[in-house]
Amino acid sequence: MxxxxxxxxxxxxxxxxxxxxxxxxxxxxxxxxxxxxxRHHATRLNPWEKYEGQMVRDPKMKACECECDIAQDPHHISEHYALLEVIGKCDYLLVDQYCLNTLFAMKNVGIKIHKLPPFVKTAEEAINHFLIGTEITNSLQYIHPVA
Known part of the structure; x- marks a missing residue:
């Protein structure tokens, strides 16, 4: 996965x-x-960062505080699908905060969202938290990176 x-x-x-x-x-x-x-597979640049889009520049977007009229705008809704350029083949997206448009975009393509607590700081901690907190593991004994 x-x-x-x-x-x-x-x-x-x-x-x-x-x-x-x-x-x-x-x-x-x-x-x-x-x-x-x-194992780490890849690190991919967000398409909005690459193209200097509004999604990475607007403080309201960062805080998931889209105004009601923007959140309902079909163009804005479609902007959330740009992430699929880099994470489209993933099964899970591990996040702390997200807006409803992000949830619906991921759900529509079969990517499940797993909520991370704010104290998780590294990717390794995020993976460990995800594995321990889901039903993927059963009587877990070891979690470790592939050498």
Missing amino acids: MVAIPMDAMKRVYHQNPCSATMFAVYEVLGERKDIRY
């Missing part, structure tokens, strides 16, 4: 709207229920 984590420019977990993150770390999770392994 593939897991995407929004990251800031310093490669820390980004806790605001994932549409405004600088990049995404993509991890592959492998293994059996008792021995889960993960």
